[in-house]
Amino acid sequence: MTRQSRAAWLFTAPVLTIILIVLVIPTIAALALSVTDYSVYALADPGNLHFVGIDNFVELLATPLFWRSLKNTLIFAVLGVPMAIGTSLLAALLLNDATVRWKPLWRVALFAPYVTSVVATAVVWRFLFNERFGLLNQGLALIGIPRVDWLGNPNSSIPAILIFVTWKIFGYNMIVFTAALAAVPQDLMEAARLDGAGRWLRFRHVTLPAIGPTLLLAAVMSVAGFLQIFAEPYVMTLGGPAQSTTTVLYFMFEEGFKWWNLGQASAVAFVLFVMILLLTWIQSRIGRRNEWL
């Protein structure tokens, strides 16, 4: 080992140790738990703990609620990622326009929801979504749309939570996109304009390639985030109505911490881990093909 590489190891050692203790070891422990039948009975008497192989996974596949929660999570991700990233990009493009005044003020105002507490904002949004008195329904009434029971109807509960989540998180990616947009080469933009390219063509062929890597990063993070959505349904709907907002993570939380079926919950965690890994891998392949990475 050269002196240089020794120094490098020395500098990375603290971080590697922390990663080992809080990430690698717990992951292996969770994997080990997922092949046991750890339940509240094992908490009572360790003699009740057995190795069960893949039984937890088999049982999981036979549990309707697991499939429902998987479906709900995918709906969250499929609708939520474009919604959140689209809103962020739109807001960033608007803020990037030269004619917009008081930019710092807008940036702060739009970023503010991201740094507020989920629980506090969820309480406010529950009032906004209220079927009888909610501001949202009163607004809809003005344009002649009948009342929507946002959080009480199993069909509208996911869209309702997505509206809340989008409002809450779009500010973060907006700031990231604002930074990326500032780096779009202005000479290219002007050249395109001189060649007669309209707004859309300039966005498609100049802006988009320039912010491609940032977009990919935002997509990867958002997909991982939406697959792990938990706090919002937990505080807005408690997984209801009729379990229409129970997500994989919510299911895992209930199994693991509420009922202490840690074997089963670890199996769920492992499935989720594999899912996120796969999706991220696919996304990075797409990115590589487009030479963004």
Next chain:
Amino acid sequence: MYAADHENCRFYRCLGSGSLARGATIRHRRTVQSRNEQGGPTRRAMLGMLPALAIGACARSTGVAPLRVWAMSYEGDYSPHLMPGFTAATGIPVEVQSLPSTASHEKLLTAHAGGALPDVLMLFNGWIREFAMIRAVAPVPSPALTAGLSPGIRDALRIDGRDYAVPWSVAPQVQYYRTDIVGEAGYAAPPLDWGGWLTMARAIKRRRPDNYVFLMLLNWPGALLTMMTQAGATMLRDHATRGNFRSDPVRAAFAYYANLFAEGLAPRAASTEVQDPLAAFAQGYFAIWPSSPTTLLDLRRRATDIPPERWATARLAGPNGPGPVSGDSASLCVSTTTDRPAEAWALVRHMTSRDSELTFQRMIGNLPARLDAWDAPQLALPVLRAFREQMAQPAPIPPVVEWERIQGEIQLAAERVVRGLQTIGQALTALDERVDQLLAKRRALVDAGRIA
């Protein structure tokens, strides 16, 4: 406000009671000295004094570490008012932490797994078997602690012939009703049988088509469980190792319950949607509300919105008249991990004493489990009569540790029926399958002879 201050004090005390406070005072003095040397107060010195002041304010003169108590909902919020008497008599300070009831089950289990349970904890009666099984709570050491209690309540909590908890806060459900709305429909009080209840509800709905009659939250199992018990359902079979929900009494209870929603007599709403049930009750959004005695406290707080002459209480209706009712009654337990069991039990004795029970009844409404408390004049109020009668008839709790979870599954099945996602037949078949799945572990242990 009180809770926040309390929490702050606790935080600083956790840092290491007396010695730290003294250290801070010394530092504080040094700060003052150096300020004098510099000649004049600096902002930094003043800011430096703030933590010292906070710690100084929390420091207690006694060197005794406080006993820790965890309790849920109103019991947790108001328990600190019971403690000055105990501290004055014994010199032991008590620290109460209030847990939100919706998150308390997981909090308690996690605390047990982590060895962090407090000395004394409140458990809802349905949880005692589970916590006794995992050896989180100790058996009651002396029969004197449970002497003089209402026998119906005490016996229902006995596990394999032993007591693990001292009944504390009795909370049977009754119906709170709007006297004016029920009166307009031609009734002095709600009928107490299912047929009459429904007839009255239809009469009210005809007069007030835009409002509802009942409030039965779709994610709270109390109302439906009561109906099932009253219809005579035995919920589990084969030594409580399998679900027994495809039975006539369960079907009858489900049908009656679902019909209330189908006829528009109850709103299809969960607790997350009804943000202020008191305001809705005051506005007449619904006229009849099956609820527990703590609603008495809410109604007292909101007396300007809904004056006392506008509401009254009655027992819940059953198929042929009142019967057993499920509730959120709670008991006090001592954790197995406490290193001061004698003091902890002394605290339980204090909290379940006649005086404490009566004070608590005045504050939060929940009723005393102690029989000798019932001759007190405060319990002779007409509004408490329904509770008093109901108290002697608690719904039996099936003897399985999974019961809390099964209750949730029952309510989910009912919600699917109410929302028209499944028929009663489909929902009950699915419920039986689900409960069999939840009880698989218990079944295996019973078959192996590891549990009775």
